[in-house]
Amino acid sequence: MPKHQPVNSYQNLNSAANKWQETINQVAYRFNKQYENKPFELPLEIQEMPIYQEWKTGILTDKITSSFWEIAQPQKNQRCLDIGCGVSFLIYPWRDWQAYFYGQEISNIATDTLNSRGSQLNSKLYKGVELGAAHQLNYEAAQFDLVIATGFSCYFPLEYWQAVLQEVKRVLKPGGNFVFDILNSEQPLAEDWAVLETYLGAEVFLEPVKEWEKIIKAAGAKITKRQLGELFELYKIRF
Numbered sequence: 001m002p003k004h005q006p007v008n009s010y011q012n013l014n015s016a017a018n019k020w021q022e023t024i025n026q027v028a029y030r031f032n033k034q035y036e037n038k039p040f041e042l043p044l045e046i047q048e049m050p051i052y053q054e055w056k057t058g059i060l061t062d063k064i065t066s067s068f069w070e071i072a073q074p075q076k077n078q079r080c081l082d083i084g085c086g087v088s089f090l091i092y093p094w095r096d097w098q099a100y101f102y103g104q105e106i107s108n109i110a111t112d113t114l115n116s117r118g119s120q121l122n123s124k125l126y127k128g129v130e131l132g133a134a135h136q137l138n139y140e141a142a143q144f145d146l147v148i149a150t151g152f153s154c155y156f157p158l159e160y161w162q163a164v165l166q167e168v169k170r171v172l173k174p175g176g177n178f179v180f181d182i183l184n185s186e187q188p189l190a191e192d193w194a195v196l197e198t199y200l201g202a203e204v205f206l207e208p209v210k211e212w213e214k215i216i217k218a219a220g221a222k223i224t225k226r227q228l229g230e231l232f233e234l235y236k237i238r239f
């Protein structure tokens with residue numbers, strides 16, 4: 001019998017990238033449906049869950065929204081990157097801070113919507129949104145004072161987020177802050193929310209907080225502030 005050949009490390013990376021792309025496509029499809037107001041067909045037992053009713057009526061939005069500015073408010077003339085921004089530039093008060101805002105997003109619907117309307121909101125401060133995933137940022141090294149990534153970490157495995165942390169580290173200026181949120185698996189609503197999101201089309205990874213903190217430390221970052229919400233926990237870290 002032929003001897004077993006070790007798998008080339010490049011092939012391992014390529015395999016991981018392909019797996020990530022499948023997840024990225026799945027999450028993009030789920031949110032494109034939402035942004036286009038297309039119906040989601042869910043089983044009756046899911047529709048009977050209290051969390052589904054809160055989602056359908058919009059009550060859930062406040063519970064799952066992480067207000068990053070509460071722990072890291074952008075300062076005037078800072079350059080800020082919002083990864084996975086969705087349509088948030090149409091919602092949160094970024095113009096009030098007089099900082100320059102850039103974005104990167106996997107939903108083509110959200111990207112097109114923001115790029116068609118963002119400059120109308122403030123052509124000086126709005127610097128455009130790039131279509132792309134969080135592990136490959138379309139920006140130069142040491143470009144940003146603040147990087148933000150809220151609302152999507154739970155859709156990807158920790159291995160993926162190790163790559164994201166390295167990319168964020170690359171584009172941040174020395175001393176810059178990274179603010180992101182994680183789904184706190186110990187919160188009472190976490191499991192029900194994970195079930196709902198899976199049926200909406202995007203699988204949720206329920207990772208222990210201690211595992212998140214391990215990869216933060218391994219990336220050479222220090223937690224400088226944290227804030228717990230009803231579902232998500234905000235972190236401010238510095239490399």
